[in-house]
Amino acid sequence: TTTLGFVFKEGILLAVDSRASMGSFLSSEQVRKVIEINEYLLGTMAGGAADCQYWLAYLANHCRTYELKNGSKLSVAAASKFLQGILIGYRNSGLSMGCMIAGTDTTGQHLYYIDNDGMRLKGDIFSVGSGSTYAYGVLDNHYRYDLSLNEAVELGIRAIYHATHRDTASGGVVRVYHIHKDGWTKVHDGIDVVDLHYQFAKQKGLVGDGDE
Numbered sequence: 679t680t681t682l683g684f685v686f687k688e689g690i691l692l693a694v695d696s697r698a699s700m701g702s703f704l705s706s707e708q709v710r711k712v713i714e715i716n717e718y719l720l721g722t723m724a725g726g727a728a729d730c731q732y733w734l735a736y737l738a739n740h741c742r743t744y745e746l747k748n749g750s751k752l753s754v755a756a757a758s759k760f761l762q763g764i765l766i767g768y769r770n771s772g773l774s775m776g777c778m779i780a781g782t783d784t785t786g787q788h789l790y791y792i793d794n795d796g797m798r799l800k801g802d803i804f805s806v807g808s809g810s811t812y813a814y815g816v817l818d819n820h821y822r823y824d825l826s827l828n829e830a831v832e833l834g835i836r837a838i839y840h841a842t843h844r845d846t847a848s849g850g851v852v853r854v855y856h857i858h859k860d861g862w863t864k865v866h867d868g869i870d871v872v873d874l875h876y877q878f879a880k881q882k883g884l885v886g887d888g889d890e
């Protein structure tokens with residue numbers, strides 16, 4: 679898995695791959711690693727698929743219950759803190775989760791990293807999953823706060839592509855979301871990384887695909 683998120687002048691950009699694996703067997707090329715918690719919160723999933731799906735769905739339920747009881751929405755900080763509390767309670771129980779919680783609230787757009795160790799970090803750039811080192815290489819090279827939305831989308835796609843090219847546990851398609859003051863927008867819901875490969879190879883002026 680390769681998931682990434684970064685804060686920029688027009689909000690937050692999230693980009694993920696769609697491969698699932700069981701050991702060396704590739705069990706899916708089409709999974710959804712971004713969960714739409716509600717119209718103003720998104721979560722990303724890396725690690726144990728069932729662990730991530732279960733506890734992010736649980737978080738979504740908590741957010742909705744809170745809203746109905748209190749007539750107001752949980753902040754991004756509060757939602758991520760709730761998830762952290764769960765994972766701390768289950769520490770050493772074998773959960774494997776590397777998640778990001780990203781969203782918008784009355785104080786703006788915020789990005790958090792939370793994992794099964796109970797770590798919770800607020801930050802501007804994260805990449806989580808087996809391909810994250812490759813994604814960081816691209817992000818740390820080209821990230822600027824004042825990227826336009828299009829430039830941010832292209833950077834997210836490029837970082838996920840390069841990770842899927844080198845990491846056998848990442849692949850499939852790229853899904854891209856943009857979080858802004860009114861909530862989130864799904865920008866791309868499945869760009870095939872093989873198509874991206876030939877697009878980038880051509881840009882590099884490589885004959886064939888450069889993998890000879």
Ligand SMILES: CC1=C(C(=O)N[C@H](C)C(=O)N[C@@H](Cc2c[nH]c3ccccc23)C(=O)N[C@@H](Cc2ccccc2)C(=O)[C@H](C)CO)Cc2ccccc21
Nearest residue numbers: 679697698699705706709723724725726727728774808847
């Ligand atoms: C085929 C399949 C799934 C699957 O293959 N599940 C296996 C058991 C799984 O959890 N795979 C993990 C890797 C893994 C296997 N056993 C584990 C025990 C502990 C921790 C991780 C694992 C995975 O692909 N994880 C994805 C993340 C992911 C995958 C599917 C859905 C959400 C998140 C990922 O992180 C990269 C591929 C690197 O592992 C999960 C799923 C959800 C929805 C639709 C289809 C599937």
